[in-house]
Amino acid sequence: MTRTLILCALGLSPILVPLARADDVSHAEHTRLSEEMRKLAQRNAWTAVEAQYEKLMELEGKGEVLTYQENKLGAEAARSIGDMSGCRTRLLKASKIEGKPEVVSWLAEIDQQYGPVKITFDPDYTGERSLVPTVPPFAPDQRAAIAWVATYVADHNFEGILPAGEYTVSGVTITVAVGGAPAVASIAPAATDKRHLFHFAYAGPRIDAGAAVLFSGEPESGGSLQPGAFGGPGARVGLGLEIGASEHFGVIAQVGYHDLFGAPTVEGTRKDGVEIPTNQVHMGYGWLAASLRFDDFWVAAGPIWSIGAGTVTGVAADCRASQDCTDPATGHAAYSDAAGAEYEVLNGTIMAGGGAASVSYAFADIGSLRGAISVEGGAQTDLSRLYPWGQVAFTIAPSAEGGKKK
Amino acid sequence: MLTLLAATLAYATEITWVGGGHGSNPQWSADGNYLAFEVNNNADKVDLYVVKVTAGAPGAPTKVVIPGSSSGFSGGGGFAAAPVWHPKQQVLLFQGSNPGGTMRLYYLAATNPAPAEYLSGAQAPGALAWPSISPDGTTVAYVSSASGSGDVMLFSQTTNKVTSAFPSTKEPENAPTFGPDSKRLVFSRKNYGSEDIFTIGAGETAAVPVKGATGNGDQTRPRLAGTDVVYFTGERGVDHWDIGIVPSAGGDRRILAKDVRLPQRAAPALTPDGKAVVYGSSEPAKDGSVYITKLDGSGTVEIKTGMAAVGEPSVITAGGKSWLAFTALPSAGSDWRQLHVIDITGKI
Numbered sequence: 001m002t003r004t005l006i007l008c009a010l011g012l013s014p015i016l017v018p019l020a021r022a023d024d025v026s027h028a029e030h031t032r033l034s035e036e037m038r039k040l041a042q043r044n045a046w047t048a049v050e051a052q053y054e055k056l057m058e059l060e061g062k063g064e065v066l067t068y069q070e071n072k073l074g075a076e077a078a079r080s081i082g083d084m085s086g087c088r089t090r091l092l093k094a095s096k097i098e099g100k101p102e103v104v105s106w107l108a109e110i111d112q113q114y115g116p117v118k119i120t121f122d123p124d125y126t127g128e129r130s131l132v133p134t135v136p137p138f139a140p141d142q143r144a145a146i147a148w149v150a151t152y153v154a155d156h157n158f159e160g161i162l163p164a165g166e167y168t169v170s171g172v173t174i175t176v177a178v179g180g181a182p183a184v185a186s187i188a189p190a191a192t193d194k195r196h197l198f199h200f201a202y203a204g205p206r207i208d209a210g211a212a213v214l215f216s217g218e219p220e221s222g223g224s225l226q227p228g229a230f231g232g233p234g235a236r237v238g239l240g241l242e243i244g245a246s247e248h249f250g251v252i253a254q255v256g257y258h259d260l261f262g263a264p265t266v267e268g269t270r271k272d273g274v275e276i277p278t279n280q281v282h283m284g285y286g287w288l289a290a291s292l293r294f295d296d297f298w299v300a301a302g303p304i305w306s307i308g309a310g311t312v313t314g315v316a317a318d319c320r321a322s323q324d325c326t327d328p329a330t331g332h333a334a335y336s337d338a339a340g341a342e343y344e345v346l347n348g349t350i351m352a353g354g355g356a357a358s359v360s361y362a363f364a365d366i367g368s369l370r371g372a373i374s375v376e377g378g379a380q381t382d383l384s385r386l387y388p389w390g391q392v393a394f395t396i397a398p399s400a401e402g403g404k405k406k
Numbered sequence: 407m408l409t410l411l412a413a414t415l416a417y418a419t420e421i422t423w424v425g426g427g428h429g430s431n432p433q434w435s436a437d438g439n440y441l442a443f444e445v446n447n448n449a450d451k452v453d454l455y456v457v458k459v460t461a462g463a464p465g466a467p468t469k470v471v472i473p474g475s476s477s478g479f480s481g482g483g484g485f486a487a488a489p490v491w492h493p494k495q496q497v498l499l500f501q502g503s504n505p506g507g508t509m510r511l512y513y514l515a516a517t518n519p520a521p522a523e524y525l526s527g528a529q530a531p532g533a534l535a536w537p538s539i540s541p542d543g544t545t546v547a548y549v550s551s552a553s554g555s556g557d558v559m560l561f562s563q564t565t566n567k568v569t570s571a572f573p574s575t576k577e578p579e580n581a582p583t584f585g586p587d588s589k590r591l592v593f594s595r596k597n598y599g600s601e602d603i604f605t606i607g608a609g610e611t612a613a614v615p616v617k618g619a620t621g622n623g624d625q626t627r628p629r630l631a632g633t634d635v636v637y638f639t640g641e642r643g644v645d646h647w648d649i650g651i652v653p654s655a656g657g658d659r660r661i662l663a664k665d666v667r668l669p670q671r672a673a674p675a676l677t678p679d680g681k682a683v684v685y686g687s688s689e690p691a692k693d694g695s696v697y698i699t700k701l702d703g704s705g706t707v708e709i710k711t712g713m714a715a716v717g718e719p720s721v722i723t724a725g726g727k728s729w730l731a732f733t734a735l736p737s738a739g740s741d742w743r744q745l746h747v748i749d750i751t752g753k754i
């Protein structure tokens with residue numbers, strides 16, 4: 001038993017050692033960033049502190065645990081640039097690590113001085129997007145928060161918190177109250193603004209590329225000549241368009257290519273000396289899907305239809321046993337000789353419809369697009385057999401950042 | 407010649423803090439509910455504390471820790487001082503720096519021990535000091551080193567912008583404060599080796615010296631009481647500080663008090679009605695009392711404390727009561743100057 005464990009450990013060592021090194025690297029980077037953040041804070045370089053904290057948050061996603069002081073410093077950085085929702089979130093994290101009065105009081109003060117607000121601009125509104133407090137506050141964090149939101153609404157809708165008080169949003173007066181219902185400013189287009197029929201929250205290319213596996217079950221022969229079950233790995237690449245009707249909902253239309261290069265169904269050579277080829281499938285597909293987005297998590301599902309060709313060795317067992325399964329070339333019961341049927345190479349076309357779904361996690365910005373890792377899968381049928389498949393893909397899709405900031 | 411109107415012995419409540427150090431520069435919030443003060447441990451740092459005072463009874467002071475100087479990181483040597491309360495809110499400004507850092511202005515809400523930098527480096531570059539808030543609460547004056555010599559700058563809450571109070575000069579300016587109308591500033595300027603009092607009003611393009619508050623020795627830390635300027639003057643030499651008063655438009659200078667104990671940083675303390683100046687004496691025979699002298703010279707009230715080396719007074723009237731905060735040595739041979747609060751209702 002002990003020997004087995006040792007052997008297992010030795011066998012896993014190529015995996016475990018890199019993992020351990022990755023942890024060490026993250027921890028060392030954590031220490032470096034923390035020290036850098038401290039020095040920058042001492043120089044009041046808050047924008048730079050914010051950048052360091054964001055890097056720490058990336059490490060947190062890899063398993064590093066941020067300290068009370070790091071979260072508090074992050075809150076101070078967020079406050080200095082006016083991101084009070086971010087400040088509040090970081091204070092909450094700090095208070096959960098250590099419920100010191102300084103952060104508890106700070107949280108209470110934010111909750112006593114800030115109120116919820118929702119600012120939306122009609123997509124057809126073409127006027128100036130502005131946010132102006134009736135009475136500018138004295139407190140620097142409140143001034144910074146207003147300035148931050150004023151900049152943000154220049155090209156976004158906003159839902160978050162602002163210091164309590166009266167504001168004018170592009171000519172509309174609202175009053176933000178502590179603890180009350182959100183103050184709502186819905187800015188309508190002017191009578192002279194041109195109206196559009198459709199508005200998209202986001203639109204852009206949707207690309208999925210990665211490794212895939214495809215399987216084929218045993219067919220229900222129904223009198224036709226069919227190969228037996230087969231399967232194997234391949235590649236799958238899709239290119240299309242994703243359009244968001246809202247920040248959370250959109251549609252995907254995609255065409256692509258899906259192939260399979262499986263091992264031969266049987267090894268060796270036929271009686272006539274011909275080498276048995278690998279099983280192959282080459283298909284083009286079209287996918288239409290509904291897309292749901294929850295920040296960085298995306299889900300899509302919808303119908304898919306494929307057409308292609310395949311080369312597979314071995315006649316299906318049902319076909320061989322069936323008196324109805326005939327060789328179209330001879331018109332006779334084809335394979336009373338089981339060994340011959342097993343080595344028969346069949347070429348044919350595939351047309352299969354079904355459904356496909358994907359789950360993605362977006363983790364990178366690529367210009368105005370987002371990069372994500374996706375797991376996709378589907379099942380299609382040509383009414384003779386089922387073709388389940390799966391894929392791990394790198395996905396590029398349009399960013400739907402509108403409204404992400406608070 | 408001043409007339410001593412009354413001499414009463416009052417009983418003080420002591421405000422205590424952990425770690426020792428000299429208390430100084432107590433400043434009352436406008437509503438009298440909070441007291442901010444500095445503690446200097448004679449080492450390498452000055453700390454700022456805020457304490458809630460309820461009916462003369464102080465709570466436990468809270469040490470103010472400026473951002474980037476949290477205890478888990480800082481190695482000492484920080485600085486937080488010169489508190490100035492907002493005239494209408496329970497918030498204050500002060501100047502501070504992390505060890506080795508640049509002096510900046512910070513904002514603190516009395517209910518929240520987490521101060522924030524008041525003006526960003528982009529808005530107000532350089533080292534910043536001597537904050538002052540106008541009585542209407544809309545403008546902050548301070549001194550900036552951005553030009554290389556201290557210049558008086560103004561931050562407008564209304565416009566969210568910083569402007570120069572007047573064109574930069576090669577002589578450094580210090581200690582700007584607003585008059586009761588929030589439109590006139592007085593400050594001191596290094597002028598041919600000594601420090602003189604200058605003033606400028608809203609809409610004026612150049613500061614002018616206050617005649618009568620210039621000349622021999624240093625005249626410093628002015629503040630406006632009505633149309634008069636009250637200030638410390640060292641015209642009799644560096645070991646003798648007096649309190650002078652002169653019309654802001656210039657005129658005859660009068661000495662209100664001689665040989666006063668010069669505060670660490672504060673301007674002359676005034677009573678809330680602005681009609682009397684409050685001070686301690688540097689004369690050993692008189693340094694156990696706080697003195698309140700009418701600006702018109704009509705009389706002086708002595709508040710005996712029973713302590714020694716009394717100084718750094720600050721007076722507030724709120725809720726029908728008047729409170730005096732001051733620092734003093736509890737007795738001869740004491741290590742640290744402690745902070746005390748006395749009820750002086752009916753004595754001013």
